[in-house]
Amino acid sequence: MGVVFAKTQKGHDEITSKAGGLTPRQRRVLIFVDGKRSVEELRGMLQADDLNTLSACSRKMVTSPSVP
Numbered sequence: 001m002g003v004v005f006a007k008t009q010k011g012h013d014e015i016t017s018k019a020g021g022l023t024p025r026q027r028r029v030l031i032f033v034d035g036k037r038s039v040e041e042l043r044g045m046l047q048a049d050d051l052n053t054l055s056a057c058s059r060k061m062v063t064s065p066s067v068p
Helices: 009-017 024-032 039-045 050-059
Strands: 004-007 063-066
Touching: 004 009, 004 039, 004 050, 009 024, 024 039, 024 063, 039 050, 050 063
Parallel strands: none
Antiparallel strands: 004 063
16 A cells, blocks of 8 residues: 545645635545545546645645555
């Protein structure tokens, strides 16, 4: 298993409040991030350029990578 992203508290707050200023694409990617799916699994579920969006979400501190 590879790198897995999980929502931070800020990410969970963004899902409920939509106040974090994410783009619709960033929000869609954030919804798929569950702390269980690896980047490889997400790659199969999302459009190819959405993985760049995952990096943007990480920079906004709504997701956090970990290696299980």
